[in-house]
Amino acid sequence: MTSIVALVLSGLFMGWKDQSAINESIFNKRAILAAVSDHLGGKDAQKMGDDEVNAFFDTNVKQIALDMSGTKLTEEEVSNAGYKGGKAEHIDMAKEKKKPEEERIIPLYIFDAGKEEFYIVTVIGNGLWDNIWGNIALKSDLNTIAGASFDHAGETPGLGAEIKDNPSFPKRFKEKEIYNDDGEYVSVALKKTGAKPSNPHAVDGISGATVTANGVEEMLWRGIQYYEPYFNSIKTTKKSGVRN
Amino acid sequence: MAEILDKDVVKVKEPLFGKVEKKLLKDPLNDNNPITVQVLGVCSALAVTSVVYPSFVMAIAVVFVCGFSSLFTSLIRNKIPPQVRMIVQLVIIATLVTIVELVLKRFQYPIYRQLTVYIGLIITNCIVMGRLEAFAMANKPWRSFVDGIGNGLGYGAILLIVAFIREFFGKGSLFAGSGLEMKIIGGSPDYFINTMAEGSWFGWYANNNLMVLPAAAMFIIGVLIWVQRSYNPKLVDIS
Secondary structure (H helix, E strand, O other): HHOOOOOOOOHHHHOOOHHHHHHHHHHHHHHHHOOHHHHOOOOOOOOOOHHHHHHHHHHEEEEEEOOOOOOOEEEHHHHHHHOOOOOHHOOHHHHHHOOOOOHHHHEEEEEEEOOOOOEEEEEEEEEEEOOOEEEEEEEEEOOOOEEEEEOOOOOOOOOOOHHHHHOHHHHHHOOEEEEEOOOOOOOEEEOOOOOOOOOEEEOOOOOOOHHHHHHHHHHHHHHHHHHHHHHHHHHHHHHHHOOO | OOOOOOOOOOOOOOOOOOOOHHHHHHHHHHOOOOOOOOOOOHHHHHOOOOHHHHHHHHHHHHHHHHHHHHHHHHHHHOOOHHHHHHHHHHHHHHHHHHHHHHHHHHHHHHHHHHHHHHHHHHHHHHHHHHHHHHHHOOOHHHHHHHHHHHHHHHHHHHHHHHHHHHHHHHHHHOOOOOOEEEOOOOOOOOEEEEEEOOOOOOOOOOOHHHHHHHHHHHHHHHHHHHHHHHHHHHHHHOO
């Protein structure tokens, strides 16, 4: 009986593996577009059809894979890291999280909205029960946050899961800044007792979800830093007037 | 002394949907409901029911798993060595649940992401194992299948009732997350009843946040048990 079971299950799995992978990549693309939801020209990332998401992504979003020193990676190098397809969208953040920090590769999505450009970074960290991750969209000054979207692997509904289920949570991050006036990297903190709207470096936390909120804060602090080498390199090219 | 006549034993072809089958389908919906009367499978009823659409998918998954695991177990019931009985049942249940997961991953990915852990937990759902032990191991395949489907439907009915109440009062919408979302009452113009509109009669209305937490499901199920026992004459004195 076990052999029949094994055959049936592996048959179904292999038969549907490709479509499942496609489904997963479209799900991730929607999450990335949700980070810039205000700038999609009136479209809603959740309501767009699968083909529309793919087409929109291909035309308007440039994908770059980076390593920890800020160097762009070629498609071949991404494939060698274990991701068939070679593009940034294929990088599995959970898999990267298991590697030692220096060896990770990270995706960067540059969304061209016509009048402005947005840099969408992906960060991953630890929630209370399992991984939490998010896509943070930065404006072209690479300092102000234009939007965010979060997700989790197993947080408690109503508490930690609010980072995804509550639409007002990502909105708190809009217009917050990650560098202070002296140019120091401070990231955005989540304040349990509430943060003043005028404070550009803090947002309200989540009642009853201390560990998840701390996880989000740590994830932002560490995750955005991974992109600093690349950002510094393009800031200097921007200053000298050369567009990348 | 009267003669004892030896009637020829005639094998009667049992009807496919006779009285017994109808009873097997009807009982779990009310008189022998897995959640409110047998009190099995309450865990997932608490966790999944905050929104209606995932509960609906969960209910269909449980009906499928319960029905077919009962069917397959009943088919091989006489061939399972008693020492490995539970292990074999577990393999059957686990296979079916894995099939459900693979189907969801292929055809309805967003729901798969929303329900990740809970679909896997159908394996531990007491209703499935409970029906296998109580019925499928001792009854014929078709009857076991119908019993499994019936119990799955009973579970599904309770799930949907709880989910309707929780989503409506906790979020003001129904079927959020599916293509047919109905936004009924809330604070923005997308909703059918806009509580923030000028001169709205419902300006005082705010979503009940307790309904979003699993504890609310426990209260609602408690109330359902109470209501059911008060009105159903067969259940009035059983505890």
